[in-house]
Amino acid sequence: MRNGSAGTAFWGLLARDGMGLWRRRGELLSPLIFALIVATLFPLALGPESTRLSSVAGGVCWVIVLLAGQLSLDALFRSDAEDGSLDAMLVSGQPLYLLALAKILLHWLSTGLPLLLVAPVIALALGMPPSGVATLIFALLLGTPQLSVIGACAAALTASLRRSGILLALIVLPLAVPVLIFGAGAVEAVLVGGQASQALLLLAAGAVLSLAFGPLVCASAMRMSAS
Amino acid sequence: MSEPAAQLAPPLLATEGLCFMRGEEPVFGPMSFSLKPGEVLMIEGANGSGKTSLLRVLAGLLEASAGSVSHGSDDRSGPGWQVYLGHNGGMKADLSASENLRFATRLTGLRKGTSIASSLKSAGLEGFEDTPLRFLSAGQRKRAALAGVLLAPAALWLLDEPYANLDQNGQILVDRLLETHSSRGGAALITSHGLIRPAVTRLSRIPMACNHA
Numbered sequence: 001m002r003n004g005s006a007g008t009a010f011w012g013l014l015a016r017d018g019m020g021l022w023r024r025r026g027e028l029l030s031p032l033i034f035a036l037i038v039a040t041l042f043p044l045a046l047g048p049e050s051t052r053l054s055s056v057a058g059g060v061c062w063v064i065v066l067l068a069g070q071l072s073l074d075a076l077f078r079s080d081a082e083d084g085s086l087d088a089m090l091v092s093g094q095p096l097y098l099l100a101l102a103k104i105l106l107h108w109l110s111t112g113l114p115l116l117l118v119a120p121v122i123a124l125a126l127g128m129p130p131s132g133v134a135t136l137i138f139a140l141l142l143g144t145p146q147l148s149v150i151g152a153c154a155a156a157l158t159a160s161l162r163r164s165g166i167l168l169a170l171i172v173l174p175l176a177v178p179v180l181i182f183g184a185g186a187v188e189a190v191l192v193g194g195q196a197s198q199a200l201l202l203l204a205a206g207a208v209l210s211l212a213f214g215p216l217v218c219a220s221a222m223r224m225s226a227s
Numbered sequence: 228m229s230e231p232a233a234q235l236a237p238p239l240l241a242t243e244g245l246c247f248m249r250g251e252e253p254v255f256g257p258m259s260f261s262l263k264p265g266e267v268l269m270i271e272g273a274n275g276s277g278k279t280s281l282l283r284v285l286a287g288l289l290e291a292s293a294g295s296v297s298h299g300s301d302d303r304s305g306p307g308w309q310v311y312l313g314h315n316g317g318m319k320a321d322l323s324a325s326e327n328l329r330f331a332t333r334l335t336g337l338r339k340g341t342s343i344a345s346s347l348k349s350a351g352l353e354g355f356e357d358t359p360l361r362f363l364s365a366g367q368r369k370r371a372a373l374a375g376v377l378l379a380p381a382a383l384w385l386l387d388e389p390y391a392n393l394d395q396n397g398q399i400l401v402d403r404l405l406e407t408h409s410s411r412g413g414a415a416l417i418t419s420h421g422l423i424r425p426a427v428t429r430l431s432r433i434p435m436a437c438n439h440a
Contacts, residue, residue, distance in 0.1 A: 001324075004334070006306075072316045084316055084317035090288055092334045094306045
């Protein structure tokens, strides 16, 4: 690819931010550690009875993934807004849609994917039957990209604020409720002996929609943050 | 375009009655000027007079409240037709100068006949190519950012305080970059707080204006 093409800009941004994350790889672990700690709190709070734990395991996994995913959001655009590289991206004349997509992909690869791999372990530890775990993995595969899209839009919107803190969660969590409902619903349906397909199809529809239109929203949020 | 002279050198950048307000408060304007190929224009003004806002409006990062910015006949649809250097440089502190420049060239393209190594050398950063920027001084980081300007294929440079943080050699470096750029038909708009005397042949200066109603 020729330097300066939309493709090199996309991969270049992914490579640059990926390298930056690798330099601070300790930060990559914090959502995972948070997820594992929260998961161990549930047996302590609810008691070790396996029936009670396994009946809430699906919902618990989803809430943990949702909350742990928030931890790395603030960093997604903040340093770009502070060091002027957000300006450089906007002035470059490259399609912002693609640059926003690279940011979303980066968040999913660095946070969504690791959580997706840890969640089945948590689910099994809480006593979820294997059929439920399979559905959980599939639902997370469809749901976590949507969480990354919503999160990236909110992070771009709050990037120029000195501290976004709770504001980021206040924007993201209400928007993430449908993902949570259908994601946890799919797992629940399988566990009570029903079909998960309806919830999974709705999740898939949401994933398609948010990946198609989310980068547009994220791009205009990036533009607003620079002005 | 009836005059042949105008056809020969359409301005790369021209503004007409450009004003900018932040809320109800006027920041600058009206300002009208044009920048032709081979020219360097220095915008002078005190701290807080709106120089950075002007550059951000020209770069398209802020929307003007009134007036217009036009870009001559140049093709400005593609990437890398202009370069904007803000005062914070646009570089990642965790990455080295050459890693930052690699991203910059992927984003905006690479000028023919330049390379990352050669631009870092001419910016005086030889030996610091692979040091993360957080370990470099403010002046060295400025030099890294200037090396990025050198690499971009852009004809129009918008540089916010290019002389800030630089030692004497660094200021001579900026003069040399501007001279080279204007001699090959590029144009640059730079800002300064007034004490800087750039040694550039085709330099004109205009003060920041703020007197609109």
